[in-house]
Amino acid sequence: MNSPQSAFSALGETHEVFNQVPPLDGANLYRVDLPLQEWVHRFQGGWAEDRLQAYGALAGGPLMAAGFLANENKPVFKSHDRYGQRIDLVEFHPAYHELMRTAIEHGIPSLPWTDPRAGAHVARAGLSYLHSQAESGSGCPLTMTFASVPALQLQPDIAAQWLPRVLASEYDPRNLPMERKAGVTLGMAMTEKQGGTDVRANTTRAHALGAGGPGQAYELVGHKWFCSAPMCDAFLTLAYTDKGLTCFLLPRHRPDGTRNAFYIQRLKNKLGNWSNASSEVEYRGALAWMIGEEGRGVPTIIEMVGMTRFDCMVGSSALMRQALSQATHHCAHRQVGGRLLAEQPLMRNVLADLALESEAALALSLRMGHALDNADDAQEATFARLVTAVGKYWICKRAPGMIAEASECLGGAGYVEETILPRLYREAPVNSIWEGSGNVQCLDVLRALSKEAGVLDALFAELGDGHGDARLRAHIERLAKNFRDTDDIQYRARQLTEDVAIGLQAKLLLEAGNAVVSDAFIASRLGDGGREYGTLPRGVDSEALLARSTPHLF
Missing domain, CATH: 2.40.110.20 (Butyryl-CoA Dehydrogenase, subunit A; domain 2)
Incomplete structure (x- = not known):
């Protein structure tokens, strides 16, 4: 006669698995991102629509899988071969080479230089934005290859030898001359x-x-x-x-x-x-x-550094977007207390706030790309000089906190390595540190505004008079007053840079014409919003914000 214990053991399974979120695998990261589509078109990159659609499918599918493999199998340094000869080689997992090959074949390090039409930098930033959501580590050599071009062009004889291969759409990882x-x-x-x-x-x-x-x-x-x-x-x-x-x-x-x-x-x-x-x-x-x-x-290598700092903006914006996608997807499927998380008012407040942060970062990044596309215009070139530092400071600083909040939306699931969120969180600080940390960027803002002709004028020409919004106009007026006050200005450099960044983001969102987005951003960032995400003031249409940020879910 079987004991009750053996009878229960025969059942095998202890519980039914339910209320689990379906995988996001295979999503076309461009097709599900309405803000990216709109901002690319707004800044003249719409001609690359087919390329972006194709890369969105790759980034959400095979490249996303490759990103996990490349991180699970770190590069290994081999100083010597088996005969004791010095070789100085770094070996990478095949998944890393897949990421590099795909990006180079699709022109991520070369597009604006090989096809310098209107919107080329914007289109290339869009491709990089998609790639970095799948895996950011490969972005380092891709960025430096892209950014090397202006510096090499300062030495035409050397450029003639190297640039044809730098700009080629062929990846060759072999250790050869x-x-x-x-x-x-x-x-x-x-x-x-x-x-x-x-x-x-x-x-x-x-x-x-x-x-x-x-x-x-x-x-x-x-x-x-x-x-x-x-x-x-x-x-x-x-x-x-x-x-x-x-x-x-x-x-x-x-x-x-x-x-x-x-x-x-x-x-x-x-x-x-x-x-x-x-x-x-x-x-x-x-x-x-x-x-x-x-x-x-x-000054020579700054030609390269300026471009890599731009890619820090794009890369951090990409990390924020992928974190938002993971959080909204989870909350659209996970129930608590018999209701979907995305239906619960406080969670909607959090998710909508994250969506605002993500879109504002994207808008400022692609506005920078637009300035690079029009660098032959003095106003745009001067604007780019400033926003490289402003955007690099602000967007990269916002990314870790935003990604941490997105992880919290998943609860404990957002803290385990089976999801991408821990990797996004670990990745975020590098963009803030690399190519000059926060203080370096803020002091560079002051240097540009105080020592380079036309920079301050270019900033306030861009900001305008508030574009009909009294809150933004008051913010711009305070900003002008604070720049005129030079006492302890280095001590206040971070606050000034933050105020410039938020003012530019608010202006861009207002100009784009979506009142739901711009009103929510200005009310929360220039009004009575709180200090943490999920503190949007009353009256914000969180449902509309979420439907815009992830239209396939809401």
Whole structure:
């Protein structure tokens, strides 16, 4: 006779699995994102609609799966081969190569340079926005390859050799000399142990192999504390000559095909950005060519840094958008107390607030792309100079908190690695730190506004008079007054930069003409909203905001 215990054991299953959220796998990330569609079209990128649709399907499907694999299988550094010979190789999982290959074949590092029509930077930012939702680590070499072009163009003889391969739509990860590859990627190595952001404290020295000067060969001796993507084919780097800090292009291989004296010391053990390899390197007489004017290394490499800072804006906006998508999808299917979470008033307040933050970040990022597309216009070029720092500071600062709130919408499920949210959260701080942390950006805002002609005028020309909204007009007037008050202005730099960013976002949303979005943003950011997400004031149409942000769910 069976005991009650054995009878219960025979049942096998202890409970029915129900009230679980269906997977979001395979969603077309462009098709479900109405704000992205509208802002791309608003800033003249609509001609890339088919490309964006196609990439949205890839990003939500195979690239999303590749992103998980690339993070579960981190890059591995191999200093020597089995015979004891130094090789300095970083090995990546095939999923990482799939991410890189797909992005390069679709023009993410090259589109504005190979097809520089109106809206090209906006269209390319849209593609990058989709790619970064699937996986951000691969964005580092993609961004640096994209951003290297303006700096290389300062040295036409070197550019003629490298740019055809930099701009090629072919990915070749093999460790071969540039001359044997159809496509290459470029990296950057600027900072050193003793200085970090203060590159003037660098100690790496460059020694001319001949007459010296722009385009000429040098050997570099020194180190770099952060070299991102060390398997790139070449790097823009900084070293001192007798005339000061100078920019150089340093390849992994010498023209005769031998390895350059470029030695990887170790890979960084980072909080996030796991799929990408970041390293410490040494130059032991590494061959490099001078790029730009001798002693003007910082202004030369800033041509690259400006573009990478723009991509920090786009990348952080992308992380925020994917976090929003995960939170709204969960709440549209999960019941608590017999009602869907998305139907409950307080959760609607939270989700609608997150949707506002996401769209405002996207709007400012694509407005920056529009400025780059029109950089031959003095107003737009000056505006871009300022907003690179403003947007990089504000959007990157907002991302970690916004993603944390989105994770909380899932409860404990948002804290486990089976979801993408922990990865998004770990990834978010890198965009704020990389290419100059928050204080660097805010001081750069002050530098631009106080020392560069026309920047302050360009800002207030963009902001206008409030566009008919009294709250925005009052905000702009206070901002102008605060800039006129120069006492302790460095101490107040973060507050000033925040006020500029919110004013620009409010203006953009007002101009776009969707009153539900602009009224909610201004009421919460310039009015009586609270300090946390989910504190939207009364009267905000949260249902309409959610229907706009994720139309497939609401």
